[in-house]
Amino acid sequence: MHSIDVVLAMLLAVAASGYLVRLLPFSLPLPLVQIALGAVISGVFDRGHELEPELFFLLFLPPLLFLDGWRIPKQGLFRDKGVILELALGLVVFTVVGAGLLIHWMIPAMPMAVAFALAAVISPTDPVALSSISAKVPIPKRLMHILEGESLLNDASGLVCFQFAIAAVMTGAFSLASASATFLWVALAGVACGVLATFALSRAQGWIWRHFGEEPGSAILVNLLTPFAAYLAAEAIQASGILAAVAAGITMSYVELSGNAPGALRVQRGAVWDTVQFTLNGIVFVLLGEQLPGILDGAVHSVREAGHVNPWWLVAYVLAINATLALLRLAWVWISLRWSLFTAHRRGEQRASPPWRIVVATSLAGVRGAITLAGVLTIPLLLPDGTPFPVRQLTIFLAAAVILVSLLVGSLVLPRLLKGLEFPEESSEQQQEDLARTASAKAALEAVEQLRRQGVVNEADADYYNRAAERVSQLYQRKVGDGDAAETDPEQAKAYEQVLRKMRGAGLSAERNELFKLARRGQISDELSRRLVRNLDLIESRQR
Template identity: 65%
Template structure:
């Protein structure tokens, strides 16, 4: 029962954090508030949680990475695939080498293999943390897509480097050829497993639905189970479960294009996944906060392991590692950008100078999160000979400090750095939207006319169906006519749409309040009120 109580307290902390962040006089990102509440729970209420890294990876990462892969814009992901791969693979290796030697130079008491392990586990950015920071910073869409793609893919490369560094620390040997082959297997097999699991499960579900039907909630439950299945299968064959969950989510977005799911199912599934995302994201950072008191209690031992007595050396090390990570990231991004611009110029395509603020923002946006914490907690306690693993407590403390400092720096720096930045318009996106609206309206008119003819053939009330069809067609015809005007007319129409939107929202709000009032007076049942309010909410979601 005690474990159930801890879970309920953590869920309550997630709920409370949403209100606290809105009441604070200064703008703080939600993850920092949740970390603080987790520390209060562990330190003040004595409800700490022993973090099992394997359990953490299985319970939290698959659904979150699956959802990120599902919802990430695929056009941007494949358009900038080379940039993302450079960040997710090249930058990780560059960071591991650079920071490994730097950490060993700063802390000679930490063996080189352990320093490489620490550098490897702080090299991948965290998709949950990146998304949380982006919610409060005006990051351009394309840059955000690149950061999301990087954070989804660099976990595998960072964890593989971490695994081999730990093995080198334990055994004293390292093979570059073996590491390269292992990474190739881990990445390709993980991606293949994720895509295969989604395709197999989706095909089986559709076949069973056509054969015997299904319960309303079955597709939602199946979508929740797919990421766990992909993760477990991949881990069973020693592939990357993280990449399998990402690949499963990306594949799911293409399965959805078949349009076989009912509209109501999509609405309900979106609500369920939004709740899952909110809950797991919050618990991840609350868990991180709950680990802080225990990590701080080992700070004294960490100071002794570093070869110093003054505990302020720990803060100096943490600050130096964060600065080093930012500098390495800035150098990599700047050099990669210069090379890309040079290649583009050589091909004859006109190029424009990149804004230095975007390059610096890309460096600050390298936020570390729960993956770093869970990974560093897997460091073994003992060596094969029975000796304590060297500098383990120090590595855990420094990794945790990197997480906190990267969150704070990004939360404070990104909004100020990007303030007033002129983001170029994306005309292609607007053109695609206009095309989709035009084509969908044309198809709707054709379908209405076809349905009208079928009704007229089967019914004697020809005039009634003709009038109804004319009214519906008029709505779609107005959309087609709106798209035929000049730019000035289009601006005027957009202003008209804004006014209409305001009036419609006011009317919907009045409807909702009256329905609630009738229900409170007992003049309508709660069943009827829920049905009508849901209909109003669905209409309102279109205008919001």
């Protein structure tokens, strides 16, 4: 019962955090509020609640990574793929090597492999933690897309490096050649598992819908289980479950563009996934706050074993690691920018260098969050010979402290750094939206006219079809109704409303199909398509 009480208390804390962050007289990121509530729970129950590492990894990471891959704007991801890959892959390796060497030099009691594991797990940035800060900070949209793409891919690269480092600690050996070959296998096979799992489940679900009808509850549950299926399938063949979950999410975004799912299902599914994301991220941060007292005690003990009697050395470690991460990121961003400008100049292109504040903001926007915490908590408790994992509590504490400091720096420095900075208008987005609205309205008008022609074959209903088509057409032409008089005869009114509902349904369906078609062709972004389709789904649900 004690465990159930703790879980219920954590869920209540997550729910309360959403209100507390709005009630506070000063701006504070949501994750910090959740960490504070977790610390309160720890004090009430007098101990932290620790999950098994493998169970924690399985419960939290697959759905979070799947949702990140599903919802990230693909057009921006492929447009800036060069910059994103430089940050998501090159910067991760640069951070692992640079920060890992510093940590081992600074804390000799921490073995080299453990230092690299810590550097790897703190290298990924977190999109949810960044969003909690960027909601009140005017970050340019294209920069946000780059940061989101980076956070999606560096989750996978950072956690894969972390797993290699942990394996080196457990086995006591590391081979670069073997690790490179293994990395290729776990990456390619993991991506393949994610793609195949999503396609297989989607096709199976579509077949069931066609033969037995739709059941929204079952469909949503299958969608929730998809990341776990991809993750477990990849782990079963010794591939990367992390990459499988990411690939499954990206594949799901393309499956969604087929438009096969009913509008009502998309509305319900979106609400369920929003709740799942908020809950899982919240529980991770509440769990961090709940374990902080125990983590701090273990870290103090590890510091004393390292030869430093004064526990204030922990503060020095944390500040040094955060400063190193910021400087490494700033150096990489600056070098990457100079190289991009140089190659553009070689091609004869003229590119303006961004303001220095944007460059610094890109460096400080590397906020760590749930992925770092979820990863570090999976460190094994024991080595294969039964001895405790070296400096485990200190490693977890340093990762947790990096999360806290990055959130504080981001929420305090970024708003001041970007205040008053003028950003250029995103003209292409407005052009895409205009194209989408015009094309979908034309498609709806054609569908309504086609349905009217089919309906006037029956002379008894010809008047209803003509008037309903005229009214729905005016809705698309002027976006307002014409205020037709209501039918006086109840039977006639019922027949007219049925025809009108059919006309509106045909128009909405044609609009959606056109939006999906534009997104598949790349004429509009999947992000814009998803937003406009959601509006149509809500209109359809309201009419029903």
